[in-house]
Amino acid sequence: MIRFLDLYGQYLTIKPEIDEAMSKVLRESAFIGGEAVRAFEVDFAAFLGAEHCVGVGNGTDAIEIVLEALDLPPGSEVLVPANSFIASSEAVTRAGHKPVFCDVDAATYTIDPEGIESRINQRTRAVIAVHLYGQPSEMSAIDEVARRFSLHVIEDCAQASGARYLARRVGTIGRAGTFSFYPGKNLGAYGDAGAIVTQDPVLAARCRKIANHGRVGKYDHEFEGRNSRLDGLQAAVLSVKLKRLDSWNARRREIAELYGDGLRGVGDLVLPRERADTNHVFHLYVIRTAHREALIEYLRNRDIECGVHYPTALPDLRAYCSQQSEWKTPRASRYAAEVMSLPIGEHLTDAMVAEVVRGVRSYFAEAQGALAGE
Numbered sequence: 001m002i003r004f005l006d007l008y009g010q011y012l013t014i015k016p017e018i019d020e021a022m023s024k025v026l027r028e029s030a031f032i033g034g035e036a037v038r039a040f041e042v043d044f045a046a047f048l049g050a051e052h053c054v055g056v057g058n059g060t061d062a063i064e065i066v067l068e069a070l071d072l073p074p075g076s077e078v079l080v081p082a083n084s085f086i087a088s089s090e091a092v093t094r095a096g097h098k099p100v101f102c103d104v105d106a107a108t109y110t111i112d113p114e115g116i117e118s119r120i121n122q123r124t125r126a127v128i129a130v131h132l133y134g135q136p137s138e139m140s141a142i143d144e145v146a147r148r149f150s151l152h153v154i155e156d157c158a159q160a161s162g163a164r165y166l167a168r169r170v171g172t173i174g175r176a177g178t179f180s181f182y183p184g185k186n187l188g189a190y191g192d193a194g195a196i197v198t199q200d201p202v203l204a205a206r207c208r209k210i211a212n213h214g215r216v217g218k219y220d221h222e223f224e225g226r227n228s229r230l231d232g233l234q235a236a237v238l239s240v241k242l243k244r245l246d247s248w249n250a251r252r253r254e255i256a257e258l259y260g261d262g263l264r265g266v267g268d269l270v271l272p273r274e275r276a277d278t279n280h281v282f283h284l285y286v287i288r289t290a291h292r293e294a295l296i297e298y299l300r301n302r303d304i305e306c307g308v309h310y311p312t313a314l315p316d317l318r319a320y321c322s323q324q325s326e327w328k329t330p331r332a333s334r335y336a337a338e339v340m341s342l343p344i345g346e347h348l349t350d351a352m353v354a355e356v357v358r359g360v361r362s363y364f365a366e367a368q369g370a371l372a373g374e
């Protein structure tokens with residue numbers, strides 16, 4: 001069985017350290033806040049090269065809290081790529097603003113900087129650059145447009161912990177970076193968890209207050225905030241995993257290379273492309289084919305698990321389709337029918353990767369044989 005994700009297998013490789021880190025939190029009963037949370041915030045900021053890190057409850061809250069902390073006029077418009085998880089746009093609506101979907105780049109599936117300008121009007125205040133599948137968005141082009149129109153750039157780094165754009169880690173380039181540590185992410189906790197990073201001390205302090213009931217002292221509340229905090233057990237897990245993140249990401253890149261070598265030119269496959277200025281961490285290895293459903297089924301019969309990220313472009317979801325006519329994002333809509341994700345992660349051996357490659361190749365060989373035999 002080649003699993004898409006093997007969280008238990010990963011746990012076994014780091015069990016003594018995880019068990020000890022979690023026991024320590026239990027011994028101290030430091031469940032909310034406390035030493036483990038502070039230590040992770042400091043370590044994660046240092047790892048990224050960020051000045052400030054605020055642990056929060058999850059990656060969706062992280063985006064919402066940043067938007068709230070930016071104090072945009074109610075009903076502001078925020079640009080969001082049409083290919084992402086719904087959290088990227090949901091957070092905009094929840095914060096009292098309007099998501100405006102933009103089409104994606106043909107090669108990298110991240111927001112297309114050329115497309116965003118036509119979506120900007122007087123109400124536009126921010127753009128969310130989602131570093132999708134682990135590949136950084138085209139930050140210099142986005143930054144150039146953002147500067148010209150005075151937009152805040154928020155980096156949604158939920159899928160790209162540790163990825164680099166030029167020499168910098170993602171999350172440190174825009175006004176703020178938001179992270180999700182959902183268990184299946186490339187840096188994952190053992191429950192919901194997230195973080196906000198920024199170079200701006202005022203913004204960081206405001207995010208921290210919002211995430212903790214607007215609190216400045218035990219029962220001293222400056223304003224109404226909310227409850228979205230990173231807990232001690234999750235922080236303890238994350239600190240153990242953070243030490244492995246670069247080597248796990250490097251292994252993902254190795255696997256991506258093996259897939260590239262094995263699958264280039266096979267059938268109608270479109271393989272992922274890494275832009276020269278980025279260090280893609282391959283949270284997901286996403287390919288495109290017109291034969292998606294048949295290929296997934298074929299691989300499932302060979303005990304190979306695949307995924308689809310995402311089967312529907314955001315503007316085409318039921319949640320948004322009443323406003324759909326406003327947002328034409330033809331590329332994202334078309335790709336949604338073709339994308340599929342092959343298994344990737346440090347749980348895969350070279351032999352397993354070779355088996356996936358064999359499976360995909362034999363699907364196309366058989367499909368071609370069937371065509372020739374017709």
Ligand SMILES: *Cc1c(COP(=O)(O)O)cnc(C)c1O
Pocket residue numbers: 058059060061084085087088130156158159179180181182192193194
């Ligand atoms: C997972 C994800 C989120 C949301 O994170 P949660 O921790 O699940 O709330 C946001 N954006 C993207 C791109 C994601 O993949």
